[in-house]
Amino acid sequence: xxxxxxxxxxxxxxxxxxxxxxxxxxxxxxxxxxxxxxxxxxxxxxxxxxxxxxxxxxxxxxxxxxxxxxxxxxxxxxxxxxxxxxxxxxxxxxxxxxxxxxxxxxxxxxxxxxxxxxxxxxxxxxxxxxxxxxxxxxxxxxxxxxxxxxxxxxxxxxxxxxxxxxxxxxxxxxxxxxxxxxxxxxxxxxxxxxxxxxxxxxxxxxxxxxxxxxxxxxxxxxxxxxxxxxxxxxxxxxxxxxxxxxxxxxxxxxxxxxxxxxxxxxxxxxxxxxxxxxxxxxxxxxxxxxxxxxxxxxxxxxxxxxxxxxxxxxxxxxxxxxxxxxxxxxxxxxxxxxxxxxxxxxxxxxxxxxxxxx
Amino acid sequence: xxxxxxxxxxxxxxxxxxxxxxxxxxxxxxxxxxxxxxxxxxxxxxxxxxxxxxxxxxxxxxxxxxxxxxxxxxxxxxxxxxxxxxxxxxxxxxxxxxxxxxxxxxxxxxxxxxxxxxxxxxxxxxxxxxxxxxxxxxxxxxxxxxxxxxxxxxxxxxxxxxxxxxxxxxxxxxxxxxxxxxxxxxxxxxxxxxxxxxxxxxxxxxxxxxxxxxxxxxxxxxxxxxxxxxxxxxxxxxxxxxxxxxxxxxxxxxxxxxxxxxxxxxxxxxxxxxxxxxxxxxxxxxxxxxxxxxxxxxxxxxxxxxxxxxxxxxxxxxxxxxxxxxxxxxxxxxxxxxxxxxxxxxxxxxxxxxxxxx
Numbered sequence: 006x007x008x009x010x011x012x013x014x015x016x017x018x019x020x021x022x023x024x025x026x027x028x029x030x031x032x033x034x035x036x037x038x039x040x041x042x043x044x045x046x047x048x049x050x051x052x053x054x055x056x057x058x059x060x061x062x063x064x065x066x067x068x069x070x071x072x073x074x075x076x077x078x079x080x081x082x083x084x085x086x087x088x089x090x091x092x093x094x095x096x097x098x099x100x101x102x103x104x105x106x107x108x109x110x111x112x113x114x115x116x117x118x119x120x121x122x123x124x125x126x127x128x129x130x131x132x133x134x135x136x137x138x139x140x141x142x143x144x145x146x147x148x149x150x151x152x153x154x155x156x157x158x159x160x161x162x163x164x165x166x167x168x169x170x171x172x173x174x175x176x177x178x179x180x181x182x183x184x185x186x187x188x189x190x191x192x193x194x195x196x197x198x199x200x201x202x203x204x205x206x207x208x209x210x211x212x213x214x215x216x217x218x219x220x221x222x223x224x225x226x227x228x229x230x231x232x233x234x235x236x237x238x239x240x241x242x243x244x245x246x247x248x249x250x251x252x253x254x255x256x257x258x259x260x261x262x263x264x265x266x267x268x269x270x271x272x273x274x275x276x277x278x279x280x281x282x283x284x285x286x287x288x289x290x291x292x293x294x295x296x297x298x299x300x301x302x303x304x305x306x307x308x309x310x311x312x313x314x315x316x317x318x319x320x321x322x323x324x325x326x327x328x329x330x331x332x333x334x335x336x337x338x339x340x341x342x343x344x345x346x347x348x349x350x351x352x353x354x355x356x357x358x359x360x361x362x363x
Numbered sequence: 364x365x366x367x368x369x370x371x372x373x374x375x376x377x378x379x380x381x382x383x384x385x386x387x388x389x390x391x392x393x394x395x396x397x398x399x400x401x402x403x404x405x406x407x408x409x410x411x412x413x414x415x416x417x418x419x420x421x422x423x424x425x426x427x428x429x430x431x432x433x434x435x436x437x438x439x440x441x442x443x444x445x446x447x448x449x450x451x452x453x454x455x456x457x458x459x460x461x462x463x464x465x466x467x468x469x470x471x472x473x474x475x476x477x478x479x480x481x482x483x484x485x486x487x488x489x490x491x492x493x494x495x496x497x498x499x500x501x502x503x504x505x506x507x508x509x510x511x512x513x514x515x516x517x518x519x520x521x522x523x524x525x526x527x528x529x530x531x532x533x534x535x536x537x538x539x540x541x542x543x544x545x546x547x548x549x550x551x552x553x554x555x556x557x558x559x560x561x562x563x564x565x566x567x568x569x570x571x572x573x574x575x576x577x578x579x580x581x582x583x584x585x586x587x588x589x590x591x592x593x594x595x596x597x598x599x600x601x602x603x604x605x606x607x608x609x610x611x612x613x614x615x616x617x618x619x620x621x622x623x624x625x626x627x628x629x630x631x632x633x634x635x636x637x638x639x640x641x642x643x644x645x646x647x648x649x650x651x652x653x654x655x656x657x658x659x660x661x662x663x664x665x666x667x668x669x670x671x672x673x674x675x676x677x678x679x680x681x682x683x684x685x686x687x688x689x690x691x692x693x694x695x696x697x698x699x700x701x702x703x704x705x706x707x708x709x710x711x712x713x714x715x716x717x718x719x720x721x
Contacts, residue, residue: 169527172695175660179668219616222636222658258577261618261638278580280619300580302533310537337530 008207008246009144016077017147020210020251020273020294022327028319028356029077030349031149034335035070036082040342042069053098057084063134064141071145073342074349077329078146078210081138081203083131085153085214088195089162091127092119103167110162111173113181116188122195124202131199132206139207150208152199154215154256155192155237156230159185171220178229185229193233197240204242204250212253212275213237219258226262231269238270253296257334260285267292278333283321295322296329299348304332304340308347315351324359366565366604367502374435375505378568378609378631378652380685386677386714387435388707389507392693393428394440398700400427411456415442421492422499429503431700432707435687436504436568439493439561443511443572446553447520449485450477461525468520469531471539474546480553482560489557490564497565508566510557512573512614513550513595514588517543529578536587543587551591555598562600562608570611570633571595577616584620589627596628611654615692618643625650636691641679653680654687657706662690662698666705673709682717 011017016029037043043066047056056062067082086104090096095107110116125132139148161167163174163185177185200211218230238252254266255275266274267289276285276297285295303314315330322328330352336345369375374387395401401424405414414420425440444462448454453465468474483490497506519525521532521543535543558569576588596610612624613633624632625647634643634655643653661672673688680686688710694703 170695171660172697175658176663176697179660179662179664219637223639225658258616258637261642279577279616281581284619300533300583302529302537304537305534306537337528339530339534 030330030352031078038338060134080149105166109165135206147209150203151212155189155233215256218256235269294327298333301332304344388688388710389436396696418492422495438507463524467523493564505567508561509570513547513591573614576614593627652685656691659690
């Protein structure tokens with residue numbers, strides 16, 4: 006398929022550490038509940054999963070923040086748990102609670118019973134949404150595809166939903182590691198196919214969300230999370246329409262392990278707010294671009310506080326390309342959208358002097 | 364008061380990096396639900412808070428793991444939320460849920476209304492338990508006192524209980540930082556008095572539990588958590604019965620910030636399992652002792668796995684004193700007590716060769 010030419014490719018260039026006129030910015034969870042127009046559409050749709058599973062609605066929700074803010078990227082609106090849902094575990098949301106599954110994975114037999122996915126069929130609604138969004142964007146900004154990491158997906162599949170202590174999956178890890186490896190292997194294959202499907206459907210960069218990799222030890226992070234993400238990255242389509250498709254790897258609470266993450270083959274690492282971005286650049290900035298890392302809670306503060314924090318992070322990163330500004334995690338649902346605008350405009354305004362033009 | 368002479372002071376010596384014949388070990392939450400005798404006593408008592416508030420029961424629970432295992436320290440059985448409870452917030456526990464408060468702190472007026480505590484009166488039950496435990500120990504091993512850190516206590520007081528997103532306290536931090544500082548100041552004074560009360564009543568070392576400091580940024584951790592812990596440490600009784608009372612500082616998920624923690628005045632830093640203890644020693648081992656850091660979930664594994672992990676951590680720390688073996692967080696309630704015994708015995712057996720004797 007032929008899409009419109011890209012008008013703003015600053016995000017893609019920054020991911021590859023090519024010169025840019027200013028630091029690009031987007032926000033994790035930028036399409037979401039903090040926007041009144043999102044809440045209105047969701048109320049009409051009835052529930053969150055209907056938004057995800059109806060390409061027209063997913064597209065509309067994806068576009069909403071782009072109408073308000075001068076963002077440098079769009080991100081596919083979807084859930085991180087589409088893969089286990091497609092495998093038949095029965096994803097649902099109770100009011101006011103996190104995601105839950107009707108079935109859980111606890112044994113080798115449970116893993117063996119999980120079907121291999123045919124992404125074009127089983128997750129067609131995501132690919133259709135991706136294509137529709139890319140068309141609707143008309144080249145305004147690049148479109149980011151994404152998936153949960155195998156380890157992160159596995160935590161929900163084994164626990165049956167959100168968890169505070171990861172008791173069941175950690176028991177599996179230490180009691181029957183082979184069962185967990187078998188599960189992660191299946192998930193790695195599915196995620197590879199899923200992201201390649203998104204790239205073929207129009208995603209111009211992809212992000213792996215390893216939300217829960219940070220609960221592991223240095224050694225088990227290597228073997229049970231990073232290993233599978235590296236395998237996925239190796240299996241991804243490298244170029245589309247003659248342009249490299251950059252990969253962003255985001256493990257929350259993994260600031261101690263950046264060096265090994267930088268050897269995964271990812272083009273950029275996502276950073277949460279627990280690390281000083283100057284330290285991160287010093288440690289791995291030669292090898293990868295860095296995406297982050299303002300605490301989303303700073304958006305509770307006033308305009309002056311927000312601008313001051315943006316300025317500090319820009320100065321810490323320093324001059325030159327390779328920085329994509331973002332929050333260190335998703336924007337909170339009770340943030341005033343006007344504060345998000347202050348944030349995004351501040352990144353553009355305050356970063357221009359750090360770049361030599363291009 | 365005169366207590367029995369201490370027979371095993373290896374824990375205290377390791378905290379001060381003095382020579383020891385083997386690496387001492389204790390477990391966070393070693394008195395707790397994984398022990399059948401604990402569950403039995405708790406069922407009889409009716410609830411958790413009755414155990415905490417009845418010195419005889421708190422003493423019995425503290426002693427239970429010492430009868431089973433060759434531990435090198437006892438730790439006062441209590442809750443981290445005794446201070447806000449004594450301030451009148453009304454601590455309670457719903458079945459199967461975390462702690463909750465009947466009242467929350469949200470404004471300057473709320474903070475102003477919090478009473479200054481008279482520890483000897485308002486938390487007398489903790490001091491009575493401390494003294495009774497120390498007497499009951501008859502010098503078998505040292506007794507550790509503890510408190511939650513001001514930041515960690517404040518998270519519960521502002522959120523009204525456990526939280527996943529720290530939304531209200533982070534809003535306070537960025538919207539009305541002066542209100543939060545006023546709260547933390549009051550708590551720092553109360554914690555100082557509380558720990559000094561415990562030391563006078565018989566605690567031979569104290570630990571500050573900053574369970575939630577790791578959700579902050581490098582800068583806000585300094586200003587809203589570490590600053591107040593440093594102030595507390597400066598205000599503590601330094602010696603008791605002619606012996607130094609060492610202070611252990613434990614912030615979970617703070618592996619990136621060890622250098623600043625090592626300048627707090629603490630004698631030892633507690634480490635969770637996310638950091639390689641060899642890195643931690645290289646970074647701050649000249650200045651402080653290190654306590655940790657096996658993932659408690661390793662205790663789900665078999666004896667061989669447990670012993671192998673203990674061996675690896677001992678080797679990573681290397682030779683010489685200054686290491687107190689512990690889990691990186693509290694022991695899980697569904698661990699088999701026999702596995703805890705394997706762990707504790709393995710530390711003693713496998714560490715002897717790393718020490719030159721004393």
